[in-house]
Amino acid sequence: MFQVKDLVFTYPKNSEPTLKGISFEIKKGEIFGFLGPSGAGKSTTQKILIKLLDRYQGQILYDGKSLLDWDQRFFEDIGVSFEMPIHFSKLTAMENIEFFKKLYKRNTDIDTLLKKVGLWEDRNKRVSEFSKGMKIRLNFVRAMLNDPKMLFLDEPTNGLDPLNAKILKDLIKVFKDQGGTVFITSHIMADIDQLCDRVAFIVEGEIKEIDSPRNLKIKYGKRTIKVEYLEDHQTKNKVFPMDEIGQNKDFLELIQTKTVETIHSGETTLEDIFIQVTGVGLNHGS
Numbered sequence: 001m002f003q004v005k006d007l008v009f010t011y012p013k014n015s016e017p018t019l020k021g022i023s024f025e026i027k028k029g030e031i032f033g034f035l036g037p038s039g040a041g042k043s044t045t046q047k048i049l050i051k052l053l054d055r056y057q058g059q060i061l062y063d064g065k066s067l068l069d070w071d072q073r074f075f076e077d078i079g080v081s082f083e084m085p086i087h088f089s090k091l092t093a094m095e096n097i098e099f100f101k102k103l104y105k106r107n108t109d110i111d112t113l114l115k116k117v118g119l120w121e122d123r124n125k126r127v128s129e130f131s132k133g134m135k136i137r138l139n140f141v142r143a144m145l146n147d148p149k150m151l152f153l154d155e156p157t158n159g160l161d162p163l164n165a166k167i168l169k170d171l172i173k174v175f176k177d178q179g180g181t182v183f184i185t186s187h188i189m190a191d192i193d194q195l196c197d198r199v200a201f202i203v204e205g206e207i208k209e210i211d212s213p214r215n216l217k218i219k220y221g222k223r224t225i226k227v228e229y230l231e232d233h234q235t236k237n238k239v240f241p242m243d244e245i246g247q248n249k250d251f252l253e254l255i256q257t258k259t260v261e262t263i264h265s266g267e268t269t270l271e272d273i274f275i276q277v278t279g280v281g282l283n284h285g286s
């Protein structure tokens with residue numbers, strides 16, 4: 001869908017580039033996560049990909065054609081949902097939708113979409129009366145109005161309670177299952193882990209890693225097995241190397257002779273990988 005090669009971008013007032021020659025591909029039909037600490041260049045990359053910023057160096061192809069050569073038809077193809085929902089708060093949800101719908105040639109079935117996000121009953125309420133979660137869901141509806149081929153989502157679940165976050169994640173998955181492509185940034189690693197086929201880690205304008213969450217966990221995981229067991233009425237633990245565990249006499253003896261409480265493989269979380277790759281804790285992010 002997108003091929004980005006050696007992308008360099010410097011804001012006009014800056015002397016140093018914000019993006020220092022990044023290359024990546026977003027494959028058609030995948031959910032691609034873009035992760036990194038605050039100020040790494042995620043939003044800048046996203047703004048370039050949606051044609052809000054130009055004057056970059058390097059090459060960006062969308063659907064095989066340079067992004068610079070795409071005209072208004074590009075905007076018919078994409079849906080964008082940025083972190084801060086911006087709506088006309090004195091208008092109802094439906095009035096907002098009617099307004100933004102007119103910006104596009106192609107439209108999706110809005111009634112179905114409103115029902116899917118759980119806003120159908122509230123469609124005639126003023127947006128000023130909406131909760132944050134409702135506004136974020138309305139934002140998603142806005143991004144989907146033109147039945148896009150590709151969605152750009154910036155922190156889509158930020159500030160949502162678990163139920164609203166699940167509704168949104170399920171909608172993103174359905175979009176993908178129906179052939180859509182997604183570019184997503186988030187500081188919530190569990191959401192990224194659940195959603196993304198591949199992730200890129202960007203640090204100070206450079207990409208440090210690109211792979212599937214699963215492959216990254218294998219790469220950064222410890223490949224150990226920790227057994228917690230009971231001995232003398234106390235919980236003890238032993239750690240074994242995962243390689244050739246089936247032939248490990250100590251391990252086999254332990255699980256045959258002791259009361260095992262838990263067995264864990266030493267696989268790491270995306271959160272740990274974030275900290276290892278970026279060198280920055282997640283609470284440093286915005």
Ligand SMILES: Nc1ncnc2c1ncn2[C@@H]1O[C@H](COP(=O)(O)OP(=O)(O)OP(=O)(O)O)[C@@H](O)[C@H]1O
Pocket residue numbers: 011012013014018036037038039040041042043044045285286
């Ligand atoms: N309009 C601008 N003019 C000059 N510098 C900018 C501008 N916008 C962003 N920057 C700088 O570019 C760098 C990358 O910013 P960007 O917003 O892309 O980071 P980010 O990874 O999206 O961060 P966050 O997670 O906080 O959203 C930062 O150092 C920032 O100060």
